[in-house]
Amino acid sequence: MSVAAARTRRAHGRRVWGQRFVLLGPGMTYWLVFFLVPVGVLIAYSFFRRGPYGGVIYEPTLKNYARALDPLYIGVLWTSVRIATVATAVSLLLAYPAALFIARASSRWRVPLLVLVILPFWTSFLIRTYAWMVLLNPAGLINKLLQGLGLVDEPLPLLYNEFAVTLGLVYAYLPLMVLPIYASLERLGPQTGEASADLYASPAQTLRKVTIPLTLPGIVAGCIFVFVPSLGNFIVPDLLGGGRTVMIGNVIQQQFLQARDWPFGAVLAMSVIVLMFVVLAVQAQVLRRTQEVEDGRPA
Amino acid sequence: MAARRSRSLRVHMGLLFAFLYLPIAVLIVLSFNDSELATVWGGFSTRWYRELVGNEELIAAIRNSLIVAGFVTAISTVLGTLLAIGLQRTVRSRVLDSVLFLPAVIPDIVLAIGLLSFFNLLRFTLGLHTIVIAHVVFDMIFVAAIVRTRLGYFDRRIEEAAADLGANPVKTFLLVTLPAILPGVIAGALVAFTLSIDEFVIAFFNSGPTSVTFPIRVYAMIRFGVTPVINAVAAIVMTLSLLTILIALRLTRPKGEGANGVGVTA
Numbered sequence: 190m191s192v193a194a195a196r197t198r199r200a201h202g203r204r205v206w207g208q209r210f211v212l213l214g215p216g217m218t219y220w221l222v223f224f225l226v227p228v229g230v231l232i233a234y235s236f237f238r239r240g241p242y243g244g245v246i247y248e249p250t251l252k253n254y255a256r257a258l259d260p261l262y263i264g265v266l267w268t269s270v271r272i273a274t275v276a277t278a279v280s281l282l283l284a285y286p287a288a289l290f291i292a293r294a295s296s297r298w299r300v301p302l303l304v305l306v307i308l309p310f311w312t313s314f315l316i317r318t319y320a321w322m323v324l325l326n327p328a329g330l331i332n333k334l335l336q337g338l339g340l341v342d343e344p345l346p347l348l349y350n351e352f353a354v355t356l357g358l359v360y361a362y363l364p365l366m367v368l369p370i371y372a373s374l375e376r377l378g379p380q381t382g383e384a385s386a387d388l389y390a391s392p393a394q395t396l397r398k399v400t401i402p403l404t405l406p407g408i409v410a411g412c413i414f415v416f417v418p419s420l421g422n423f424i425v426p427d428l429l430g431g432g433r434t435v436m437i438g439n440v441i442q443q444q445f446l447q448a449r450d451w452p453f454g455a456v457l458a459m460s461v462i463v464l465m466f467v468v469l470a471v472q473a474q475v476l477r478r479t480q481e482v483e484d485g486r487p488a
Numbered sequence: 489m490a491a492r493r494s495r496s497l498r499v500h501m502g503l504l505f506a507f508l509y510l511p512i513a514v515l516i517v518l519s520f521n522d523s524e525l526a527t528v529w530g531g532f533s534t535r536w537y538r539e540l541v542g543n544e545e546l547i548a549a550i551r552n553s554l555i556v557a558g559f560v561t562a563i564s565t566v567l568g569t570l571l572a573i574g575l576q577r578t579v580r581s582r583v584l585d586s587v588l589f590l591p592a593v594i595p596d597i598v599l600a601i602g603l604l605s606f607f608n609l610l611r612f613t614l615g616l617h618t619i620v621i622a623h624v625v626f627d628m629i630f631v632a633a634i635v636r637t638r639l640g641y642f643d644r645r646i647e648e649a650a651a652d653l654g655a656n657p658v659k660t661f662l663l664v665t666l667p668a669i670l671p672g673v674i675a676g677a678l679v680a681f682t683l684s685i686d687e688f689v690i691a692f693f694n695s696g697p698t699s700v701t702f703p704i705r706v707y708a709m710i711r712f713g714v715t716p717v718i719n720a721v722a723a724i725v726m727t728l729s730l731l732t733i734l735i736a737l738r739l740t741r742p743k744g745e746g747a748n749g750v751g752v753t754a
Binding site: 220291319 | 494497498500501504505507508509511512514515518525526527566567568570571573574575577578579588590591593594595596597598599601602603604605606608609621622624625628632648652657679682683686688689693703706707710718719721722725726729730733734737
């Protein structure tokens with residue numbers, strides 16, 4: 190290293206703190222003030238009495254939490270967890286083979302294929318959900334098609350039920366499942382699978398005992414990207430559930446905008462936050478486990 | 489055996505793309521359908537587009553959304569770019585990364601009501617400004633993630649060379665670093681713009697009666713009843729955002745680099 194370069198490096202070292210301040214300061218401050226503080230306010234609101242027109246009266250109470258234990262709300266929470274879980278599982282089943290296909294495609298095709306998978310995700314969520322209202326309704330295309338083919342006599346009740354909501358969530362978040370799984374398959378490379386084949390493992394065995402366990406971090410990340418936003422979703426159950434399939438997001442929305450019981454809405458949001466941290470903790474655990482397996486592997 | 493398996497994977501991939509794109513394609517086709525019924529083809533027509541242009545409420549909502557997205561893009565591009573460089577260069581911590589990324593992971597309704605409670609506490613009147621503040625929270629994070637991808641390809645020795653030639657840090661940044669990562673910054677800005685234009689839940693909770701944005705208006709139209717005008721709106725929105733995102737993805741990585749630029753979205 191030249192003397193000049195060494196001097197630059199030392200000067201660089203002195204500048205690091207100043208740099209941190211200038212570079213990270215504005216964004217982190219914004220993050221603290223408009224993300225962490227609002228979430229903190231929300232948590233605080235959950236311990237106060239409701240105000241007459243939204244907002245709170247500053248008298249501490251635990252009544253909101255007691256009320257959330259009502260079987261009605263536990264039931265809604267359970268429905269939400271169930272729907273989000275099914276949507277996650279279906280997405281995983283659809284996404285894994287797709288990710289596998291992309292990872293095995295020639296390098297020229299990988300990027301275009303990935304772009305095609307992710308593209309819909311970046312477009313209007315509302316309109317993508319609306320598309321399914323058009324397709325699923327009793328006079329919609331799918332029912333007309335099924336009737337035209339003589340497969341059904343009566344229109345099937347496809348819209349405004351749990352099926353429609355689950356389908357809508359899968360449609361919305363599927364791309365988020367493909368990406369991380371693809372990333373971990375790419376990181377794994379083809380060599381591990383080849384080694385397994387050399388040791389006379391059948392393709393199915395290789396997939397089950399080698400590929401899937403080693404891409405577990407990608408699978409778990411994908412599951413989180415689908416599960417968490419599904420759990421708190423309110424557009425999909427609102428438009429495709431039609432008030433019949435109610436998820437926790439609908440009740441939160443209703444408490445905030447119609448019933449004007451913000452503290453209770455805040456309590457329900459707390460349940461979403463807690464569940465989110467539970468799945469994030471599971472992810473951390475899986476990552477640690479996989480890291481240990483990889484480290485234990487002879488180089 | 490292997491050939492059969494790869495063929496079934498190919499079929500699966502094809503079906504998956506059909507699943508992802510057919511609903512969008514159907515909306516676009518229906519937007520040109522003269523009939524009001526989705527299942528009857530009444531001939532090609534642009535009447536729904538003409539109705540859309542005459543819909544003053546919708547036009548006003550589009551104007552509001554453009555104002556919001558303009559401010560959001562400007563603010564989050566600056567904050568996000570600085571954040572990206574800061575994270576890349578000074579603090580290397582996966583924990584910090586994932587904590588900072590929380591606004592993008594947390595269900596939007598939680599962020600929406602958190603901000604609503606916060607604005608209520610501060611006695612802020614709700615309006616376009618509150619939507620701008622809210623959108624920057626998550627847009628800034630997306631910009632940071634995208635710019636970081638581009639930064640990963642940046643050779644810092646160029647900066648050292650600039651410093652050796654007597655450029656001060658600000659000059660180095662403006663004349664060397666920024667031009668090199670500019671495609672990433674533009675990509676981040678495009679994504680920020682699209683996300684803000686399309687964002688519904690947070691805007692819905694944090695808007696006042698006079699600050700109806702485009703997605704809020706579209707939601708009201710959908711709730712009111714499915715009309716083909718929505719199909720025309722959908723066709724325009726889908727086409728524009730697909731194009732914008734394609735450009736953004738193209739800009740994220742230098743020519744000839746691997747697929748990592750796409751992975752940033754996750």
